[in-house]
Amino acid sequence: xKALAAMALLFGGYSQAQNxxxxxxxxxxxxxxxxxxxxxxxxxGNAGGAPRLAGRGFDQTxxxxxxxxxxxxxxxxxxGTTLTRSDFVAVVAYVATLNGNSAPDVSDFGTATxxxxxxxxxxxxxxxxxxxxxxxGRCATCHEVGGFGIPVAAPIATVPSSAAALKALAxxxxxxxxxxxxxxxxxxxxxxxxxxxxxxxxxxxxVQRSAGPGSVRLANGSTWRxxxxxxxxNDAELGAILAYLRAVVKP
Amino acid sequence: xxxxxxxxxxxxxxxxxDAGVTRADWPHYGGTQSSWRYSGLDQINTxxxxxxxxxxxxxxxxxxxxxxxxxxxxxxxxxLISARARVFALDAATGSLIWQYQHPEPPATIRxxxxxxxLAVSDGKVIFGTKDNSMVALDQKTGRLMWKVILDDTRQCGxxxxxxxxxxxxxxxxxxxxxxxAHRGYITALFTKNGRVAWRWYVIPGPGEKxxxxxKGDSWIFGGGSPWLTGxxxxxxxxxxxxxxxxxxxxxxxxxxxxxxDKGKDVNLYTxxxxxxxxxxxxxxxxxxxxxxxxxDYDSSYEVLLIDREVRGRMxxxxxxxxxxxxxxxxxxxxxEFLGIFSVPExxxxxxxxxxxxxxxxxxxxxxxxxxxxxxxxxxAKSWNSTAYSPRTGxxxxxxxxxxxxxxxxxxxxxxxxxxxxxxxPFRLPPGRTTxxxxxxxxxxxxxxxxxxxxxxxxLASMLATxxxxxxxxxxxxxxxxxxxxxxxxxxxxxxxxxxxxxxISYSVNGRQYIATxxxxxxxxxxxxxxxxxxxxxxxxxxxxxxxxxxxxxx
Numbered sequence: 001x002k003a004l005a006a007m008a009l010l011f012g013g014y015s016q017a018q019n020x021x022x023x024x025x026x027x028x029x030x031x032x033x034x035x036x037x038x039x040x041x042x043x044x045g046n047a048g049g050a051p052r053l054a055g056r057g058f059d060q061t062x063x064x065x066x067x068x069x070x071x072x073x074x075x076x077x078x079x080g081t082t083l084t085r086s087d088f089v090a091v092v093a094y095v096a097t098l099n100g101n102s103a104p105d106v107s108d109f110g111t112a113t114x115x116x117x118x119x120x121x122x123x124x125x126x127x128x129x130x131x132x133x134x135x136x137g138r139c140a141t142c143h144e145v146g147g148f149g150i151p152v153a154a155p156i157a158t159v160p161s162s163a164a165a166l167k168a169l170a171x172x173x174x175x176x177x178x179x180x181x182x183x184x185x186x187x188x189x190x191x192x193x194x195x196x197x198x199x200x201x202x203x204x205x206x207v208q209r210s211a212g213p214g215s216v217r218l219a220n221g222s223t224w225r226x227x228x229x230x231x232x233x234n235d236a237e238l239g240a241i242l243a244y245l246r247a248v249v250k251p
Numbered sequence: 252x253x254x255x256x257x258x259x260x261x262x263x264x265x266x267x268x269d270a271g272v273t274r275a276d277w278p279h280y281g282g283t284q285s286s287w288r289y290s291g292l293d294q295i296n297t298x299x300x301x302x303x304x305x306x307x308x309x310x311x312x313x314x315x316x317x318x319x320x321x322x323x324x325x326x327x328x329x330x331l332i333s334a335r336a337r338v339f340a341l342d343a344a345t346g347s348l349i350w351q352y353q354h355p356e357p358p359a360t361i362r363x364x365x366x367x368x369x370l371a372v373s374d375g376k377v378i379f380g381t382k383d384n385s386m387v388a389l390d391q392k393t394g395r396l397m398w399k400v401i402l403d404d405t406r407q408c409g410x411x412x413x414x415x416x417x418x419x420x421x422x423x424x425x426x427x428x429x430x431x432x433a434h435r436g437y438i439t440a441l442f443t444k445n446g447r448v449a450w451r452w453y454v455i456p457g458p459g460e461k462x463x464x465x466x467k468g469d470s471w472i473f474g475g476g477s478p479w480l481t482g483x484x485x486x487x488x489x490x491x492x493x494x495x496x497x498x499x500x501x502x503x504x505x506x507x508x509x510x511x512x513d514k515g516k517d518v519n520l521y522t523x524x525x526x527x528x529x530x531x532x533x534x535x536x537x538x539x540x541x542x543x544x545x546x547x548d549y550d551s552s553y554e555v556l557l558i559d560r561e562v563r564g565r566m567x568x569x570x571x572x573x574x575x576x577x578x579x580x581x582x583x584x585x586x587x588e589f590l591g592i593f594s595v596p597e598x599x600x601x602x603x604x605x606x607x608x609x610x611x612x613x614x615x616x617x618x619x620x621x622x623x624x625x626x627x628x629x630x631x632a633k634s635w636n637s638t639a640y641s642p643r644t645g646x647x648x649x650x651x652x653x654x655x656x657x658x659x660x661x662x663x664x665x666x667x668x669x670x671x672x673x674x675x676x677p678f679r680l681p682p683g684r685t686t687x688x689x690x691x692x693x694x695x696x697x698x699x700x701x702x703x704x705x706x707x708x709x710x711l712a713s714m715l716a717t718x719x720x721x722x723x724x725x726x727x728x729x730x731x732x733x734x735x736x737x738x739x740x741x742x743x744x745x746x747x748x749x750x751x752x753x754x755x756i757s758y759s760v761n762g763r764q765y766i767a768t769x770x771x772x773x774x775x776x777x778x779x780x781x782x783x784x785x786x787x788x789x790x791x792x793x794x795x796x797x798x799x800x801x802x803x804x805x806x
Contacts, residue, residue: 033663037670038431039629039776043659048677049780070359075779082360130407132435132667133472135451140404150401200398200445207400207446 020093023106027094030087035095040075045098050075054098060105064092086110118247125244128237136204137232139241146248152187152199152206159245163238167227174201174224178217185224186216204229270486271557271642272718277324277756280369280415281637284484285557288639289716290757294764295801296719300733300743306765306800307346313337317771317778318794320369321415321713321754323377329758329767330391333794334366336381340394344760346798350394357383361405362668364428366773368635369415369481369754371423374443378423380412386425386441398446403427408434409668410477419484419491419530422449426478430496430522430550431672433665436477438493440533450533454478454495454521462520470507473665475499476522480635483555485568488585490527490536492555492570498522501548501629502617502660502674508544515610518544523551525572525580527587537587541574546616547601547658548629548672549576554637556647560696562590571640571647571695576601577632579647580609581695593698595691596632598653598681601625617658617674626655628678630777636754639714639722644736646692646701648722650710653687654784655679678780687784690714690724692739702739708788709781712751715766723766725751727781727790731768731797749793752778767798 028044035053036043045054067088070078079088089109096104118126130140130148140149143156154173160166177186177198187199189208196216199206201224230238271285274292282288295303309331311318316334323330329343336354341347361383370379376388376397384403389396402425403410410429417424424440436454441447454476456462463471475498482493498507498519512518521535523542528535542549551574559568562581569590573579577595582588592609603613617623632651639648656676665671680687686705693700708727715723716736725731727750733743750772757766771793772778782788 033669036675038672039780042677043675046677047783048675049776049783051779051783075774075776077362078359080360082362130404132408133457136448140407148404148407150404200447202445203447205400205402205448207398209398209445210396 020103020106023090023109024094024097026087027090027092030083030091031094034079034083035091045095053095056099058095058099060092060096060101063095063099067092118244121240122243122247125240125242128233128241129244134232139230141205142229145245150205156245156249159242159249163235163242166238166242167230169226171224171226174222176219176222179211179215185222186218188218271640273757275759276326277322277758278372279323280321280371280417280481281483281554282756284417284419284486286481286483286554286637287556287558287642287716288637288714289641289718291718292757292759292764293718294759295717295721295757295766297721297735297742299801299805300719300721302801302805303733303743303745303766303799304802305745306798308798309339309341309346309796311337311339311794311796313794314771314792316366317750317752317773317792318769318796319366319753319773320769322756322767322769322796323370323372324756324758325372327760330370330372330377331796332367332370332379334773336367336379338370338377338379338389338394340377343758343765344763352389352394352396354381354385354387357381357405362409363405363411364413364776366413368413371416371418373418373423374421376443378416378418378443380414380416380425380427382411382413384408384410384412384427386412386416386423386446388443388446400441400446400448402439407668408432410434414479415481417481417484417491418443422530424482424491426480426482426493426552428477428479429668430475430477430479430499431501431548432475432669433473433499433667433671434477435472435474436496438478438482438528438533452528452533452535456520465509465512465518465520467507467509473499473667473671474507474519474522475501475671478552479550480552480554483557483570484530485557485584488568489530490584491530492525492527492557492584494550494552494555494572494574495522495524495526496550496552497545497548499671500665500673502546502658502672502676503619503662504544504546505662512544514544514614516540516543523549523574525551525555525570525582527584539580539582539587539589541572541578541580542576543611547576547625548676549574550631551575553633553635556638556640557584558640558695560645562696573633573638573649575627575629575631575633577627577651578605579693579695591696591698593693595649595651595693595700596627596653598626598655601627617660619660619662622657622659624655624657624679626681627652628654628656629676630654630678630780634711634777636711636713636752639716640695641716641720641722641736643718643720644692645694645696646736647695648714648716648736649691649693650712650714650724651689651691652709652711653681653684654709654781655681678784680784690722690734690739692736704734704739704741708785711777711781713754715755715757717757723755723768725755725768725770727751727772727788729770729791731755731770745799747795747797748791749795750790763800765798765800767796770795770797
């Protein structure tokens with residue numbers, strides 16, 4: 001009770017102290033997951049593969065800068081954009097406490113708005129979209145949505161109404177290219193004096209290839225079909241993926 | 252009849268022996284596809300090595316990490332890749348730049364390992380993998396980009412390609428990292444002609460495939476096993492050999508081992524194994540699991556040396572394979588039949604021993620809620636840098652490190668692409684020693700250590716053996732040195748100015764033999780871990796290739 005009262009005095013109010021404790025608890029969890037993980041720092045800021053962080057006299061601004069930018073030439077990656085703002089503030093505050101700062105500034109905590117949460121069928125669709133066990137048969141092999149996937153195709157602008165429509169999706173940009181006597185479906189990225197850069201869509205994953213000027217003959221239309229590319233999914237799964245796309249694709 | 256059979260055996264063994272030897276060129280990551288790191292050149296030898304002197308240097312300018320890559324030399328041209336995938340073609344006699352290429356650098360926020368360990372040259376192309384999981388092919392003559400294909404999304408898998416690819420006929424075969432994360436490792440083969448994927452072999456079998464039953468529930472989905480180094484190839488058998496990585500979670504097995512499983516054999520297949528795959532289809536022909544239910548992060552991803560040797564009176568097409576624990580198996584490479592096993596570290600407590608047929612005895616496993624000191628450490632009795640084998644001595648040359656780690660496991664659930672080691676494991680030096688590494692010569696057939704040269708810190712660079720009966724490697728203090736392959740006596744040393752964490756090769760141009768070594772220590776993963784053990788040391792970074800030869804006119 002005495003300790004609580006002292007803390008209340010120190011932080012100017014009981015609820016603030018309570019908040020700080022919560023933030024630091026979150027910071028400790030972020031630290032355990034992102035910092036004292038793998039071949040990196042030790043638990044509670046002890047030395048591990050990476051240097052000790054506790055009791056080094058680091059001030060909060062310095063910690064914040066290093067966490068933001070990383071340390072070039074070492075394994076310390078920048079976390080400025082990979083952590084949520086709240087996780088970032090929490091972990092910086094936590095490391096500050098390991099360096100003797102019992103009242104780190106956490107005023108930025110909880111300021112950023114959280115990304116909309118996707119639930120239900122759409123959430124299942126989000127998982128299916130990039131499901132690793134499908135290998136190169138997953139949507140993410142050619143599409144980037146929600147920060148995942150390889151952007152071979154242009155960003156998805158409109159979402160087909162049904163699994164049938166998704167399968168029947170026309171791909172007018174895909175042409176037939178003939179190179180060294182072999183014909184293949186291609187998605188041209190650039191054509192010019194330097195030659196042609198294109199995606200070879202013969203098999204997944206698409207291969208970006210370069211050919212010298214005049215060495216690729218292009219014709220409209222191709223044998224490529226979206227239905228084959230998404231053949232690893234059944235209609236129910238495609239329905240869930242469409243629900244996900246409807247939730248995240250802004251027309 | 253008996254005579255001609257013996258003659259045939261001699262001839263075929265001579266051919267196979269030849270397959271491991273490089274001449275003027277250094278065509279593959281491991282020298283040849285047999286991965287001996289042995290040069291048949293003997294112009295530089297035990298009698299004249301004292302005169303070895305620098306011929307030229309090349310500075311890559313890429314100092315983010317060190318220079319780890321094994322260069323490739325073919326037709327008097329050297330191909331070199333720096334840590335951040337800057338590729339150079341150099342005149343191998345002078346170091347003059349012919350062309351260079353820079354792979355666009357992925358954002359710094361991309362997780363994983365910086366540090367390319369090599370490239371491959373075949374079919375008129377220079378082929379390499381990148382941190383962002385691209386496989387890239389350049390025109391061998393001009394450095395122009397020919398094809399590029401992204402094999403996985405780094406943001407999702409937490410994996411990278413750091414290993415050199417292996418070229419096999421019309422294909423290029425490559426593994427990836429990520430086995431310490433929640434990820435399912437694989438080996439991918441692409442056609443060199445156009446970059447199309449020919450096959451992919453997942454280390455962990457999916458539902459319905461044999462071996463999937465060695466995983467509990469859905470744990471196979473994120474079970475690790477990434478084969479993060481470079482394999483070997485036997486053209487006569489048309490088999491590709493590869494070492495696979497540890498199971499994940501690395502230090503915690505309650506969620507991945509089926510209840511009641513016998514830990515003696517085949518748990519969490521095909522992690523911590525050496526596998527033989529059909530080169531054309533990627534189909535598994537046989538496997539040998541070295542660490543069933545790996546609970547120590549003892550990857551078996553290391554190099555596979557293909558050697559033909561007489562074993563107990565019978566000529567064998569064999570292979571030698573070491574994993575991080577320092578356990579080294581000798582197998583018949585046609586069938587995977589077990590022929591022998593030995594353990595290289597001097598400090599070992601993870602097992603009490605091994606039976607004659609290779610079974611682990613007295614497993615000392617990490618315990619939940621406790622901290623257990625385990626030796627060797629997760630950095631390995633040997634790190635990823637390669638051993639070398641000389642057919643003249645019949646010895647395997649190994650840089651061995653003596654380190655332990657204090658493992659405190661946890662049961663955190665997996666999150667795709669994120670750390671899934673599930674332990675804190677700070678490193679420590681074993682007590683009562685003054686030296687913490689040694690270069691050893693081992694006879695892989697008898698399993699006996701023939702000689703050992705101690706070193707006070709750690710040895711983290713690959714070995715090179717030559718027909719001049721020399722063994723070359725470097726240390727973190729910057730010394731590059733030659734040992735007598737028969738005795739281990741140090742015959743020559745040169746201070747290259749920065750620590751060694753890469754590889755050495757030998758080649759010749761116009762009859763002059765060269766020894767090339769990469770220099771520059773690096774401070775991530777094992778490099779950082781060992782620096783923590785020797786706080787008074789500050790081994791220098793760098794990224795310079797140093798090339799030695801005998802003085803002109805002295806030959």
